Amino acid sequence: MSFQAENLSEPKRRIVCVIKTSGALSMSELASLLDLSGEAVRQHLLHLEKDGWIVRISEKHNGIGRPHIRYQLTTAGEHLFEKNYDHLTIEVLDTLVNHLGINTLKEVLTAMIDERVCEWEPKLHGLSTKERLMVLKDFYAKDDSYMEVVKKGNDYYLIERNCPFHNVALKRPILCSVTVSVLTKLLGCKVQREQRFQNGDGCCAFRIQQNEQVDNNAPCLIIEDQSSNIMPKE
Numbered sequence: 360m361s362f363q364a365e366n367l368s369e370p371k372r373r374i375v376c377v378i379k380t381s382g383a384l385s386m387s388e389l390a391s392l393l394d395l396s397g398e399a400v401r402q403h404l405l406h407l408e409k410d411g412w413i414v415r416i417s418e419k420h421n422g423i424g425r426p427h428i429r430y431q432l433t434t435a436g437e438h439l440f441e442k443n444y445d446h447l448t449i450e451v452l453d454t455l456v457n458h459l460g461i462n463t464l465k466e467v468l469t470a471m472i473d474e475r476v477c478e479w480e481p482k483l484h485g486l487s488t489k490e491r492l493m494v495l496k497d498f499y500a501k502d503d504s505y506m507e508v509v510k511k512g513n514d515y516y517l518i519e520r521n522c523p524f525h526n527v528a529l530k531r532p533i534l535c536s537v538t539v540s541v542l543t544k545l546l547g548c549k550v551q552r553e554q555r556f557q558n559g560d561g562c563c564a565f566r567i568q569q570n571e572q573v574d575n576n577a578p579c580l581i582i583e584d585q586s587s588n589i590m591p592k593e
Contacts, residue, residue, distance in 0.1 A: 364439040367412075370395065370403050375412060375432065375439060383416060383431035404430055412436040445526040452531055464533070469580045472540045479545055488569050491546055492517060515567040517542070522556055522563060532557050533582070539565065540581045548572050 364372050370393075377392055378384055384392070390400045407413045407430075414433050417426040432439075456464050483491045492508045492515055509516045519538075528534050535552065542550040542565060549571035554564035 363441065367439070370399065371407055371412075374400070374403055374407065375436060378413065378430060378432055378436075379440060383429035385427065385429050389430070407436075412439060448527045449530055452527075452534075465580055468533070468537055468540075471537055472544065472579050475537075475541045476544045479541075483545060488546055488548070488567065489515065492567065495542070495545065513569055515569070516553075517565040517567065519563040519565070520561070525556060529557055535563070536580060536582050538563075540579060542567070543573055543581055544579070 364375055367375065373393055374389060377389060381392070386397060386400050386404065389395075389404075390397045393400070404413065404415075408415065411433055413430045413436055416429050416431055418429060452464065455467070479495070483494055486494065489508075489510075496506050496508050496517065506520065507518045509518060522528055524534065532555075535555075535557075539550050539552055546567055549568040551566045551568065552563055553566050554560035554562055556563055
């Protein structure tokens with residue numbers, strides 16, 4: 360779940376904004392710029408550091424004397440401020456298709472699938488479908504702590520509630536074919552996405568049909584729905 364700078368308390372927001380604007384600053388410099396007491400700044404810095412938004416760096420002038428402590432944003436802290444990765448990703452995808460064709464994009468996606476299967480298959484060797492799903496859930500949980508495995512009848516469902524590529528996938532749903540293809544290859548049975556963020560369902564629900572085995576020699580990239588996976592113009 361994203362967390363933007365405006366969600367911080369007012370003093371903390373002012374601190375990270377000043378650091379973002381001016382670079383690494385000492386406690387006294389922050390107190391002066393923000394017209395706050397040193398103790399107030401110290402307390403806010405402690406909380407910001409604990410939450411992982413800032414980090415202290417130690418500097419010595421000419422290598423001598425007591426180190427001078429400054430505070431700068433961590434990588435997580437940088438992401439408190441809006442980035443434009445989604446637009447860049449979509450532009451790269453569209454440029455690839457416009458200049459090299461849709462088949463080139465499919466080749467790239469196929470390579471992604473092959474790499475993921477090669478990475479994960481050894482960790483799943485000898486496991487049942489349910490055991491494989493639980494391991495895969497843990498892999499995905501790095502990006503989606505809201506993912507769960509549910510059994511309905513003879514089938515399992517992998518429910519993804521916090522897609523890490525949500526904004527890009529909404530506009531270029533062909534990317535979702537990677538997940539369907541990887542799950543199909545790793546589980547050895549038919550996988551169908553029955554609920555989609557693109558349809559306003561609030562999640563993606565992947566149905567794992569254990570009784571419908573698939574040929575692992577079949578094409579690697581499984582396009583769910585040709586009409587929904589086109590690359591539309593903005």
